[in-house]
Amino acid sequence: MKLIKYTLLGFTLLGLLTFTSCGKDDTPPTPQVDPEQEIVDGLNKTWTITSVTLDNVDVTGDWNGFTLTFNGTKGYTATALSAESILVWPASGSYTFPNATDANLILRNDDVQIAISNMTDTTVTLSFTILGRTGGRMESLIGDWVFEMGS
16 A cells, blocks of 8 residues: 555656646747848938949049938938939938848839848948930949948
């Protein structure tokens, strides 16, 4: 009788230890981050020029004082624009994400597609191509633009 009593007590204790050690995992699940929202949040500040190139030629001097401010609602405003630079960056506008599989591509509302790279809390590189007709002042702005910016 003592053997049965101790055996049942042993199984009971073993069962209690087993069930109390089987709890929820203490680490919270990793939240899923929306890549598009991550870009919107990362751009959401005022950026100043570090360097600007057009077809690999440094044209930073033509962009003195230029700032680009993105907001959290997929809009932007540009300041210190000249008669030529406004053809490259309109004074204001909005953007969307045209490629569901690549959040590093945005499309301005003037149909210019911009590739975003090297984005950190304090730097970003924006690359795009201006296409257009030949002739007039627009011809000198046609080409591959790279804006390296800091905040």
